[in-house]
Amino acid sequence: MESRVHASKDLDELLARLLSLGTWASCVLIVAGLAWPHATATAGSSGAHLVALGTLLLIVLPVMRVAVMGVWFARNREFTFAAVAAIVLLIILISAVLGASTASHAMRSD
Amino acid sequence: MASGIFIVPILTTVLGIDIHTAIGAGLISVIACSCGSAASFLRSRLANVRLAIVLEVATTLGAASGVLLSGVVPVPVLYAIFAAILVISAAQMLMRRREPKHLTEAPSARKGWARRLDSVYRDSDVGHEVAYTVERLPLGVGLMYGAGLLSALLGIGGGVLKIPAMDSALRLPIKVSSATSNFMIGVTAAASASAYFFRGTMLPSIAGPVAVGSVVGAVLGARVLMLTSSEALRIFFVAALLVLAAQMLMSAFGIHVGL
Numbered sequence: 253m254e255s256r257v258h259a260s261k262d263l264d265e266l267l268a269r270l271l272s273l274g275t276w277a278s279c280v281l282i283v284a285g286l287a288w289p290h291a292t293a294t295a296g297s298s299g300a301h302l303v304a305l306g307t308l309l310l311i312v313l314p315v316m317r318v319a320v321m322g323v324w325f326a327r328n329r330e331f332t333f334a335a336v337a338a339i340v341l342l343i344i345l346i347s348a349v350l351g352a353s354t355a356s357h358a359m360r361s362d
Numbered sequence: 363m364a365s366g367i368f369i370v371p372i373l374t375t376v377l378g379i380d381i382h383t384a385i386g387a388g389l390i391s392v393i394a395c396s397c398g399s400a401a402s403f404l405r406s407r408l409a410n411v412r413l414a415i416v417l418e419v420a421t422t423l424g425a426a427s428g429v430l431l432s433g434v435v436p437v438p439v440l441y442a443i444f445a446a447i448l449v450i451s452a453a454q455m456l457m458r459r460r461e462p463k464h465l466t467e468a469p470s471a472r473k474g475w476a477r478r479l480d481s482v483y484r485d486s487d488v489g490h491e492v493a494y495t496v497e498r499l500p501l502g503v504g505l506m507y508g509a510g511l512l513s514a515l516l517g518i519g520g521g522v523l524k525i526p527a528m529d530s531a532l533r534l535p536i537k538v539s540s541a542t543s544n545f546m547i548g549v550t551a552a553a554s555a556s557a558y559f560f561r562g563t564m565l566p567s568i569a570g571p572v573a574v575g576s577v578v579g580a581v582l583g584a585r586v587l588m589l590t591s592s593e594a595l596r597i598f599f600v601a602a603l604l605v606l607a608a609q610m611l612m613s614a615f616g617i618h619v620g621l
Binding site: 260261263264265267268269271272274275278279282283285286300303304306307308310311312313314315317318321330332333336337339340343344346347348349350351352354 | 426430559
């Protein structure tokens, strides 16, 4: 048990770096987009694109975190947990597809 | 940490933003808070990443269900559910969380991989490492499904169900439970946020600024938390939750009162 607890210390550090770096990168993109000269409100402008990119990065960040965990578990021969990570990724994918497939319906009701 | 629950009521009742857009922004705020504070929880070794990934199967399934439900639940019903959750959150905040009584030493009959969820953490109050076991996993998983569903449906972190799941069902030490649930909620919210992004109800022009505000708020909030008495803060939060609950309930019945 001891060895296992210490063995995942590098996983914790890896995830900590990924998540804090990703959060800051996304904030920088969003702030840059908002500060873009006369761009804030108009969709399709460079500023709006940056804001959308930053927002999308933030959504993708936890998904990347699950993928990193899956690879780490597989490399360390913890195949049960690697499989669990793969299942979580699959569910997120299904959820995203569900959202996309109900897009037209949601737009019409608005 | 419970900041996520304030985003949707403020956006809808104070700023008059459409509730589906507000829910998308709420989810972005949840992800921002989770990812922004994850590093400190991971480095202090409080977040149990193996337990998190197992419970995330349930929370993301719940989130996918919530995405489906949100397409069919009428807006007034959404407001009413939200009001109820705000009241329950206020009640939870009034009741102090107690360190769960541990079903100690009796090694559970579980075998194999589930044992590997047990871990140790370093308690700074006690000054040494404390070992803990994860109890009643199936009940915890069930409650986590509900937490994921509520999160996706309402754009919140789902602490209302996660706190009982982690304290009462899994019987985790409070510090481990807070850190692990904070770590998990980003993935849970990503499952629904990605769906709303593709559905087109996630507006970056609103969600983006909310994300930046959440990260800044989380950093400042930690400072304020250390300066203010926690008792005064609790009363303030309870009052704020109840005021917003009243506003959301009025919105459910189509009464709009500007602040």
